[in-house]
Amino acid sequence: MNGDGESAAAAYARHVNDGLARLLSFMGLDAAAVRAEGCFVWDEQGRRFLDFLGGYGVFSFGHRHPRIVAAVTAQLERMPLSAKILFDKPTAELAARLADITPGSISKFFFCNSGTEAVEGALKLARLASGRSRIIYAENSFHGKTLGALSATGRDKYREPFLPLLPEFTGVPFGDATAMAKALDETVAAVILEPIQGEGGVIVPPLGYLAEVRELTRQRGALLILDEVQTGMGRTGYNFACEREGVEPDFILLAKALGGGVMPLGAIGGTPEVWAKFEQNPLIHSSTFGGNPLACAAGIAALDVLQEEQLAERAAQEGEPFLARLRKLAADYPDLVKETRSSRSRCWSHSRSMRRK
Amino acid sequence: MLVAFTLNAPEVIRFEPPLNTPHQLFDEVAEKVATALAETKKLVSEFA
Ligand SMILES: Cc1ncc(COP(=O)(O)O)c(C=O)c1O
Numbered sequence: 488m489n490g491d492g493e494s495a496a497a498a499y500a501r502h503v504n505d506g507l508a509r510l511l512s513f514m515g516l517d518a519a520a521v522r523a524e525g526c527f528v529w530d531e532q533g534r535r536f537l538d539f540l541g542g543y544g545v546f547s548f549g550h551r552h553p554r555i556v557a558a559v560t561a562q563l564e565r566m567p568l569s570a571k572i573l574f575d576k577p578t579a580e581l582a583a584r585l586a587d588i589t590p591g592s593i594s595k596f597f598f599c600n601s602g603t604e605a606v607e608g609a610l611k612l613a614r615l616a617s618g619r620s621r622i623i624y625a626e627n628s629f630h631g632k633t634l635g636a637l638s639a640t641g642r643d644k645y646r647e648p649f650l651p652l653l654p655e656f657t658g659v660p661f662g663d664a665t666a667m668a669k670a671l672d673e674t675v676a677a678v679i680l681e682p683i684q685g686e687g688g689v690i691v692p693p694l695g696y697l698a699e700v701r702e703l704t705r706q707r708g709a710l711l712i713l714d715e716v717q718t719g720m721g722r723t724g725y726n727f728a729c730e731r732e733g734v735e736p737d738f739i740l741l742a743k744a745l746g747g748g749v750m751p752l753g754a755i756g757g758t759p760e761v762w763a764k765f766e767q768n769p770l771i772h773s774s775t776f777g778g779n780p781l782a783c784a785a786g787i788a789a790l791d792v793l794q795e796e797q798l799a800e801r802a803a804q805e806g807e808p809f810l811a812r813l814r815k816l817a818a819d820y821p822d823l824v825k826e827t828r829s830s831r832s833r834c835w836s837h838s839r840s841m842r843r844k
Numbered sequence: 845m846l847v848a849f850t851l852n853a854p855e856v857i858r859f860e861p862p863l864n865t866p867h868q869l870f871d872e873v874a875e876k877v878a879t880a881l882a883e884t885k886k887l888v889s890e891f892a
Binding site for chain 2: 535
């Protein structure tokens with residue numbers, strides 16, 4: 488209940504968004520969450536929910552991982568936000584730690600507060616670095632819902648109400664290197680891709696696709712932006728999904744699990760080459776709260792957990808038997824389940840008539 | 845209650861557990877999925 492005795496669902500309906508309130512109620516999820524730990528969330532009545540939604544990729548380390556909570560609490564006691572007058576140690580440390588584990592020569596980082604902001608920044612920095620303007624994105628992709636990110640998002644249902652979007656964005660079929668080769672000419676600043684399409688229903692491209700796109704972008708002088716907002720931080724059995732094909736992008740985008748499931752945190756990683764013009768004019772892109780010490784403390788602790796608990800390896804191991812069971816169920820119920828897809832720890836069932844289990 | 849879905853692609857049920865999920869929870873979830881499928885099949889055949 489809220490202060491005036493109104494339930495959270497009723498207050499959402501009146502003051503947040505009635506359509507959203509009705510959608511959650513229709514799905515039987517109209518209770519208010521009050522506590523979370525590990526894989527579980529509890530509501531006001533003390534009912535326990537087994538959370539296999541995972542915040543769309545946020546809770547790779549579970550809810551309130553003790554080590555991450557401790558790091559954030561300690562930083563909160565010292566200095567949560569940047570004074571913006573001196574260097575911030577957690578920001579510096581997180582950038583250095585990410586440089587150690589991100590692919591290829593990626594060694595420069597810009598911090599922000601969400602995945603969408605990371606996409607926006609990368610699109611700008613790619614135009615700045617290349618001196619070109621055209622962006623190629625994949626159909627069925629999801630990169631966020633702000634205007635720039637939406638212009639690179641290949642989902643009509645999100646695009647159409649807001650047309651016209653930014654000019655010079657071209658969509659190509661995902662997983663089709665021939666279509667990419669056709670679209671990629673000398674006007675293209677960058678290609679932006681998810682290594683595995685997450686929100687699009689988890690579409691894994693054919694093995695070799697990313698490497699081919701990398702090669703094509705190199706040939707045509709375009710940059711490659713890999714959006715690992717959802718696939719990064721161990722989720723697919725690798726620290727970053729592009730490691731599966733040994734692909735080294737020019738930009739890598741991180742968010743969601745980067746904040747350890749405790750703080751909002753996003754990052755754009757880039758090579759020294761794509762950062763050079765940004766370094767000549769460092770205020771050309773900035774964020775008041777991006778890279779704040781509290782969020783960066785969470786990011787550092789998240790990297791500690793990822794590495795020390797060997798979560799990428801664990802994801803790969805644990806995912807397989809679970810996937811086998813889901814595949815068997817799909818075979819037992821062919822009229823209900825169309826397909827089961829996975830990339831290591833990631834498992835998805837594509838249902839025919841069933842919406843939710 | 846097990847919660848697993850995706851609003852952006854409602855025909856897809858995504859299982860996105862934490863990477864450190866204990867082994868026995870996967871068994872529990874697989875059981876729940878099996879029960880849900882069996883119940884849905886029954887419902888579908890009743891309304892067919
Ligand atoms: C691949 C990808 N990029 C970007 C975003 C946008 O991230 P955010 O919602 O944190 O702005 C998402 C969100 O689902 C995503 O899956």
